[in-house]
Amino acid sequence: MEISVRELRTVLNRVVSKHRDLQTDGFSMESCRAMVSLMDKDGSARLGLLEFQILWNKIRKWLGIFREFDLDKSGCMNSYEMRLALENGGFKLNNKLYQMLIARYADNEIIDFDNFTCCLVKLETMFRIFQGLDRDGTGTVEMNLMEVPNLVLSFYFTAWFWPSGLGPVSRSHVLYSD
Amino acid sequence: MRRITTILTVKHGGGSNTLLSSAHKTPVDSLRTTRSICFSLLNMFLTRSLIGGIINVVSNIDPSKFKPSDPPPPRRPLNYGEAHENDEEKQFRKVFQQLAGDDMEVSPNELKDILNKVISRHSNLKTDGFSIESCRSMVAVMDSDSTGKLGFHEFKYLWNNIKKWQNIYLSHDKDRSGTIGARELPHAFQAAGFPLNDQLYKLIIRRYSDENGDMDFDNFIGCLVRLDAMCRAFKTLDKDNSGTIDLDIKEWLQLTMYS
Numbered sequence A: 001m002e003i004s005v006r007e008l009r010t011v012l013n014r015v016v017s018k019h020r021d022l023q024t025d026g027f028s029m030e031s032c033r034a035m036v037s038l039m040d041k042d043g044s045a046r047l048g049l050l051e052f053q054i055l056w057n058k059i060r061k062w063l064g065i066f067r068e069f070d071l072d073k074s075g076c077m078n079s080y081e082m083r084l085a086l087e088n089g090g091f092k093l094n095n096k097l098y099q100m101l102i103a104r105y106a107d108n109e110i111i112d113f114d115n116f117t118c119c120l121v122k123l124e125t126m127f128r129i130f131q132g133l134d135r136d137g138t139g140t141v142e143m144n145l146m147e148v149p150n151l152v153l154s155f156y157f158t159a160w161f162w163p164s165g166l167g168p169v170s171r172s173h174v175l176y177s178d
Numbered sequence B: 001m002r003r004i005t006t007i008l009t010v011k012h013g014g015g016s017n018t019l020l021s022s023a024h025k026t027p028v029d030s031l032r033t034t035r036s037i038c039f040s041l042l043n044m045f046l047t048r049s050l051i052g053g054i055i056n057v058v059s060n061i062d063p064s065k066f067k068p069s070d071p072p073p074p075r076r077p078l079n080y081g082e083a084h085e086n087d088e089e090k091q092f093r094k095v096f097q098q099l100a101g102d103d104m105e106v107s108p109n110e111l112k113d114i115l116n117k118v119i120s121r122h123s124n125l126k127t128d129g130f131s132i133e134s135c136r137s138m139v140a141v142m143d144s145d146s147t148g149k150l151g152f153h154e155f156k157y158l159w160n161n162i163k164k165w166q167n168i169y170l171s172h173d174k175d176r177s178g179t180i181g182a183r184e185l186p187h188a189f190q191a192a193g194f195p196l197n198d199q200l201y202k203l204i205i206r207r208y209s210d211e212n213g214d215m216d217f218d219n220f221i222g223c224l225v226r227l228d229a230m231c232r233a234f235k236t237l238d239k240d241n242s243g244t245i246d247l248d249i250k251e252w253l254q255l256t257m258y259s
Helices: A005-018 A029-040 A047-070 A081-087 A094-105 A113-135 A145-153 B033-046 B078-081 B088-104 B108-120 B130-143 B152-172 B185-191 B198-208 B217-237 B249-258
Strands: A139-146 B245-247
Touching: A005 A029, A029 A047, A029 A113, A047 A081, A047 A113, A081 A094, A081 A113, A094 A113, A094 B130, A113 B249, A139 A145, A139 B249, A145 B130, A145 B198, A145 B217, B033 B217, B078 B088, B088 B108, B088 B152, B108 B130, B108 B185, B108 B217, B130 B152, B130 B217, B152 B185, B198 B217, B217 B249
Parallel strands: none
Antiparallel strands: A139 B245
16 A cells, blocks of 8 residues: 555656656656655655655656756756746745756756656755744744754655654745845 | 754753654545545554654764864865875876866766776775765765866865775774674764764664665765765854854755755
8 A cells, every 4th residue: 555665666767768758867766765755754665645646746747847848858957947947846046056956966967857856856855844944934943963964864764853744835935035 | 043843952961852753643534435445554554653652863962072074175276286286196186187087077977987996996895886876966065166076176075085984984894794784883983973873873774774784885985975064064054163053945955955
């Protein structure tokens, strides 16, 4: 009744291989782990039916955005297309952050579909952790040096460190200042 | 300024705080009856806890023993470096130039190649090789100017850290298995400047070690590179050295997207 990280990866790679317009070298275990972790409420590292369905809808939405902003129909994103896609995916960031993300996820300055998805998963995870911590909406969270190891593990064990749940899924995550 | 109250309050001197119940309930009431069977099965999984009841994540870490590596030296123009190098550094620069190729920077792929070449010569380091994902992550955490590649000083800094951690790996692999076992890990991490606690070691082992609890060399390095980089980034933001920082969402993202 539950799908493991490995099983998710198999399903995703099978589905994606059927979409020949998408450039990808396949989803890695690390990306799939981050996806499961984002959705996984009980820390079991497996997705139940409902969690899987929510994830699947997300991926379909991101697939739509990827296709829409792949303006030159190359099957992958360049940095300009990536910025547009991120904004449209609800992440209005600043120049520095866009640059960092592109540096992190691109291979020779282009981002293929699995890296695109991984980037969005991690962005959403981090936004929602922040919002979950900042419940009174001050716009800042306090962090202790001892909590740094938690962050290093956060994409693997989101439910362990933030069991009261992540912040809400909002339609857009906007940085108001620059 | 909102204190993180849910789990992570620290008391110096090792007082422990309770944290979290591991069972997290999903709202069952809103489900359709057709799915109710699936969900009663799911509920069985929800009550099972993996690490056991309450996790005490933060207590008994001694903050004064947390020692990430020194920050990298300030960037200098390329020719400054070359005029003031000793022989060993000159040699290293030659190697760098060969490795970096025309663009004078080391990409994740180039890093992966050199790391895998080097470890293939060390039979006492067990590893299945550095993956491209891991190398991307390592480049990202060292890549202060967001070019996606490492310049000379960034690369040198990373290389020196890897050498240092390699020595720690070898000296703490007491049973000469080529890996760091679950019992050897705490000492190795302490020697590297990261004295954590049992629960964190357990999670690190789940994340980075195999089913026997043994961590191979590429995972050891991958973990330390991330830990080191995040601690350094933290310390840069902690201007008054108080051990706590306030982050807005921009700073938060910059800090966390490294991993």
